[in-house]
Amino acid sequence: MFDSFSDRISGIFEKLRRSGALKEADVDTALREIRVTLLEADVSLEVARKFIAEVKEKAVGQEVIKSISPGQLVTKIVHDHLVELLGKSSPLTPTDKPYKIMLVGLQGAGKTTTAAKLAHFFTKKNKKVVLASTDIYRPAAIEQLAVLAQKINGVVFAQQNARPDLSVQEITDLALQKTKSENADVLILDTAGRLHIDDVKMDELVKIAGTIKPHEILLVADIMTGQDAINVAKKFSETLDVSGIILTRVDGDARGGVALSMRAITGREIKFLCVGEKLTDLEPFDAERIAGRLLGMGDIVALVEKAQENFSQEEAEAAAKKMQEGVFTFDDLAVQMEKMSKLGGLKTILKMLPQSKQLESIMDAQGISDKTVARNIAIIRSMTKKEKKNHKLLNGSRKKRIALGSGTTIQEVNKLIKQYEGALDFFKKMKKHGGIGKLMSMMGR
Ligand SMILES: Nc1nc2c(ncn2[C@@H]2O[C@H](COP(=O)(O)OP(=O)(O)O)[C@@H](O)[C@H]2O)c(=O)[nH]1
Ligand SMILES: [Mg+2]
Structure with missing residues (x-):
């Protein structure tokens, strides 16, 4: 819903952030653009006018702190006012029973x-x-x-x-x-x-x-x-x-x-x-x-919450353990990919991350999409139990059978196997360097 609005607003802020020293005229221009964007997004005139007036009042009186740019400061002020406009709300908590x-x-x-x-x-x-x-x-x-x-x-x-x-x-x-x-x-x-x-x-x-x-x-x-x-x-x-x-x-x-x-x-x-x-x-x-x-x-909180609801803690730990031990099989991989589809697919997940635009273009360039995920799930489903447990069994004739069964090509089957081997390799290296726990805590920081 917010896509075009957010594109325009972040465009306006990009410009503000780029200009080093901020003149009042720059702020005025930005605020005027924000006002138009609000109106175009169907915000009522009265609300938009009040919003701009309040932001302006705050922005003009603010002292500029050395460590942040004036553009960042205005971004912060607009952010805080947006929060106020949207209104904080208390969650539904069943205090009484029923x-x-x-x-x-x-x-x-x-x-x-x-x-x-x-x-x-x-x-x-x-x-x-x-x-x-x-x-x-x-x-x-x-x-x-x-x-x-x-x-x-x-x-x-x-x-x-x-x-x-x-x-x-x-x-x-x-x-x-x-x-x-x-x-x-x-x-x-x-x-x-x-x-x-x-x-x-x-x-x-x-x-x-x-x-x-x-x-x-x-x-x-x-x-x-x-x-x-x-x-x-x-x-x-x-x-x-x-x-x-x-x-x-x-x-x-x-x-x-x-x-x-x-x-x-x-x-x-x-x-x-x-x-x-x-x-x-x-x-x-x-x-x-x-x-x-x-x-x-970006919206990391939403992503984390959504993910937590769909992946149970135990499942996640079990998967992490398997990866660390290098016994992460094709079966496990298919389960993880299906989970991801349930979360709304790659694009939904990406949208919630900062730098989603860049990530999206990287994934597009690598040819990674929901389609390839669905294709990979189909390929894994066409493997026998034994093959899923031990990918080394996958010789030419087996690959051919799998490609036929999943409606894909041998090249696509090979590509998946290569990616899977790469992942196994990655997990092995990670284990050497302190394991997944360490990686996660690094990412958290
Ligand atoms: N895309 C989308 N469709 C929705 C959403 N909420 C409800 N719908 C659909 O809108 C239609 C009407 O919903 P319903 O719950 O029957 O409305 P009611 O008449 O108020 O009970 C159904 O087809 C729903 O699936 C939503 O958030 N997004
Ligand atoms: Mg109804």
């Missing part, structure tokens, strides 16, 4: 998908979750949540085996009952939405909230609808005690202004960003991190 969450929003905003993502999010934190839906109006809306719930280990779907013609009130009661009888930590209630705010049955939502007494009423808003998302948030907040906002379709090509002005206009915290349709495509909102991303500073 912790009750109600999702509201327009039809198609992504409520049901988000309900499942949140259930996944909490089960990963070892919370027992009950899911329920009061959307009795749209055919199959409840079934949609039931199907999603089945994919999440340990989640209880309240309406499983319940009479199909329950009323909203009955479903609400049932959800509470289930939460109690299952001794669940978290209840997530999905509700019905309408296409237009005027048609939303606010009184029904108010009534549900009265019964459930939720800790959080979270408004789910589609960022692709631009300024409308902000109007919707304002309208819902007038009638309901909306405690936070979840923005969906942040993976699309919307211009991002909604995220930038939502907090300033509604006063409500943004709690999560949804970045895709999969259960794992849910990111806790972190203003610092997004500001960093917008200014082209």
Whole structure:
């Protein structure tokens, strides 16, 4: 979502950083460009104007410290103001048991998908979750949540085996009952939405909230609808005690202004960003991190968190141990590559790193892409068990068979074997020099 915005902003800062001594005119020009960029990203005029005025006031009064350039200083000031604009938000922490969450929003905003993502999010934190839906109006809306719930280990779907013609009130009661009888930590209630705010049955939502007494009423808003998302948030907040906002379709090509002005206009915290349709495509909102991303500073924290969720600590340690001992087989390699694909592929991972542009061009030059990863997985899958354990068995005829089986060429099979041998070699050398632990701590520094 933020791509073009972040490209432009970092371009503006590049120019600022390059000019050694900074004149007020340079700052003015940069701020004017930032203002245009904000407006083009769909940030409201009022918010953009206020932002620029505040940054300017700060920048002019600042003493320039010797060790940093004036350009860096302005970058820092803009960064801090972006953080303020995006708004820091407290994470959802189930303090009470049960912790009750109600999702509201327009039809198609992504409520049901988000309900499942949140259930996944909490089960990963070892919370027992009950899911329920009061959307009795749209055919199959409840079934949609039931199907999603089945994919999440340990989640209880309240309406499983319940009479199909329950009323909203009955479903609400049932959800509470289930939460109690299952001794669940978290209840997530999905509700019905309408296409237009005027048609939303606010009184029904108010009534549900009265019964459930939720800790959080979270408004789910589609960022692709631009300024409308902000109007919707304002309208819902007038009638309901909306405690936070979840923005969906942040993976699309919307211009991002909604995220930038939502907090300033509604006063409500943004709690999560949804970045895709999969259960794992849910990111806790972190203003610092997004500001960093917008200014082209990379986003290592997001990468680390995402990786931690998908790789268990034990798995990672087991893989590291195998590598160190030089017994890392093709089987292990395929597992690691599949994990990487699950994380959203190479480009997703790269985007979160600083210098992602350079890394991307290096990888492009080396011909490394998601396609080659998928191809390599296919090649490994075509090997026999014995071959995977011992790559030295791979003679000409075996390679030919593997190439045929995986729809690749012998050259491609050879290339993978060479890369694999290179990796083994690397791990062996590393072991000599203190092992993976040492390397990691070096990288950490
Ligand atoms: N690309 C993308 N699609 C999403 C996201 N969230 C939801 N969707 C899709 O949007 C559609 C509507 O979502 P749904 O949860 O049924 O909306 P609801 O009517 O508010 O319950 C579904 O096809 C979802 O898969 C997101 O963050 N990114
Ligand atoms: Mg729904």
